Amino acid sequence: MLPRVPDPTSPPSPAPTADLTDALIAIGRAAPGGSPDAAPATLYDRHGVLVIRVGEVVVKAHQADRDNGPRLVTRMAAAAELPHLLLPPVGPPREVLGRVVTVWPYGEPVSPDDPPWEAGGGLLARLHAAAPPPVTATLPRWERPVRAAGVVARMRALDGTGAGEREILRAFASLPAWVRGEGAAPAPSRTALVHGDWHLGQLVGVADGTWRLIDVEDLGVGDPAWDLARPAALFSAGVLPAADWARFLGAYRDAGGPAVPADGDPWDMLDVPARTLAIQIAATCVIVARAERRPLDGFESALVDTCWRIAESGESSGS
Template sequence: MTAHPLLAELAQRAGARAHLTVPDCSCGAATLADRADATVVRHAGTVAKAHAPGTDPAALAARLAVAAGLPDVLLPPLAATPAELHGRLVTFWPYGAPVDPVDPDAAPWEAAGALLARLHRTPAPAGLPPMRGPAKAAHAVARLSAAGSRPAVAAVLSAWRSLPGWARAEAPTPAAWVALCHGDLHLGQLVRHPAPDGPWRLIDVDDLGVGVPAWDLARPAAWFACGLLPPDEWTRFLDAYRAAGGSAVPAAGDPWPALDAPARALTVQTAARAVTKSAAAGRPLDEVEQCLVDACARMGSVPPQLAADSAK
């Protein structure tokens, strides 16, 4: 099946739901994403998302329930249960205005930190599945086999093997650390609702679950450590998280014993994806991709900091 029938029917579903509240809407549908793991279409104020093939219905329903119950943190869904279309689970959401990619100075680092802290302070409901961050990192590393024997592959694999088992999805998460987590935090996961200037909310519940809350800080921490995120932006994010009572790091002092292993895991994941994509395209690594691989190469000489012996 091609993506086109799915896109067309998603547009119809989004339009039908949008017209429940905007009967005279004359706008067409817009495709926001069309990837193997997510196809997203907007019609007026309604967004329809087809989730990845094989998505567990019960797990997705549990994640939707969390979003519905935390409307001050997560964008709430428009329906409590997913629909099904062409073998894919489909959810419906209100449209939110995304972060402006051409205005990095306006990036909502303070809002991201505060929202994460509130999420981490929320008790996780019984039966919620694990946060999918470590499993996605392991999947990215597994796909490195398609990149052959490039030198970059060896550097990434060596860094991966140095990580604690829980960060590689090979061991249980240390029980004392478990919290409600987003699982895939980056600036693309924030929108303003109502658009265009409402409060910021987190979106995308596909990876939501219980796990190590430091994972949600790991991507900006990794960018900072690799020199890809300016120090002032990292400080804005971390200070806002701490001010809002986030549990992933101590309220003061050095945050890196808690952040180091997850930040390394996110660096490895991002580098693995970069190496796989560059190999598939038959091109060398670009400057940013090489920076990530170089960071992986440095990891082998410095053991990761661990916040607790149970992380080993």
Template sequence: MTTDDALLPALEARVRARAHAGPSACPCGTATLADRPDTTVVRHAGTVAKAHAVDTGPAELALRVTAAARLTGVLLPPLAEAPFVLHGRLVTYWPYGEPVDPEDPDAAPWEAAAALLARLHRTPPPSPVPAMRGPVKAARAVGRLLDTAPHHPATAPVLAAWSALPAWARGEAPMPGPARLCHGDLHLGQLVRHPAPAGPWLLIDVDDLGTGVPAWDLARPAAWYACGLLPPDEWQRFLTAYRASEGPAVPSDGDPWPVLDVPARALTAQTAARAIARAAATDRPLDEVDLSLVDACARMASAAPQGPHC
């Protein structure tokens, strides 16, 4: 059994013991919520254990977990323990929250997500806190594409769109200021109701939390809207709620695209890079959504900036 093979059963044993004050034997089962090379998450009763990516820095993670504990009503608070190491991976404990139902798109909590983001962006960053990792993660996705599918026919337009971005959006230079507290990887999978199942919505996942350009947190839904993957009414619900909550990432009225353009382009390239890499790894053709992202990158590489050109 390799270290990676051993991680999941060890994590299950730890979360089972953490969930119960007495002996670990109990009638409730342990569920695997995610098991990817960069993240393993398991749940037992009301406790969730997350094994973070191998390259997660312990000092940075500790700062992000501490920040989450202080941001009451915005981020899901961690359980009391500090991160610990298990089979070479940093692990944190969290309370269970009820996630967004992917089978009920009409109930997507766009307004709640926008209000939480606006509140996060308005909050003075705790000191110290690392930089938001969004651009670095985007760069890693493009790097994986180069490693796994450099000759795929869809790779070239993604690289062209990526190379047209400013250095900060590619993780090669400091982000422009003024810096705000940012989530760094916002999508609907990053919201849960806590206490489950009907408590208020809260943001989860602190791996990319930090200071940076707040428009990055609006960029994924903006990119989906621009590429035709998010209906216009849902995008307007999100943007209107963010502005109503006095979010500072975009102007309070008027055209938001001069601010959103670069982050939305970066998220489009990142998402396309991941899609191509996944398809290449499983030797399957790109699906309709994948192709729409690649087509968007092809248009981005030649389009003028500052507009929803996907």
């Protein structure tokens, strides 16, 4: 089973209007692969994102507060140039009722009962090893800590005084200053084309039985170790089984992924990204639990416990 990770990092947005839903359905029915008679199915409707399947296409209304301008166009162009790795778009983005809308081929989502860890690791390695297409020259450097700091700031703004919040803030304070947004990040020792928000939910199966990556809103050039941060964090927290982590990491290494050494200890490269993502996910857990007016569940508590270990380790090392 896949570990349940809260769907995070932006505040809730108003529900989509019926007009927007109808507009997405009409776009899908008119798109190549769509069908005038296809019954629409809502695949996702949370956090200001609406995704509707119509026949063999998927129509997505993006979050209103995301970078949906020229950089999204560039990222979609990169997907079109790497169709063996990324699901290519069906045409350019468009504006509908004040929202940016994109169209994509439908891909079969990952089954939570049989997670394709080997396929995910191998595909991610091939993305990192690929030569970035010329179109990506205009993409900014990708820095994961920007998102982590924002989530922690949202949690802090809730004025929570619980033990979970305190441990998360202690752990965050133990991270390097540049991760916390204090000063410029050091130049990475290696750079690659990175997905920017990698997890197994970003894989879809296509007709030939292979897999592609979706959701290119964070695609950029940066340190590939950050793409391994989420599974590394969940493994460190004890919520991703060691066998699954080994399957993923082994496949990544076997495919020549550059984020970690080909053998030996990977944690010199993964330590800071994994600690950062553990803190980010824990902060998201607290935000979600507070919004739902409930205590932390077992998964969420495991992430907060990891923050305690991170804080203790940081204090004992003097960082």
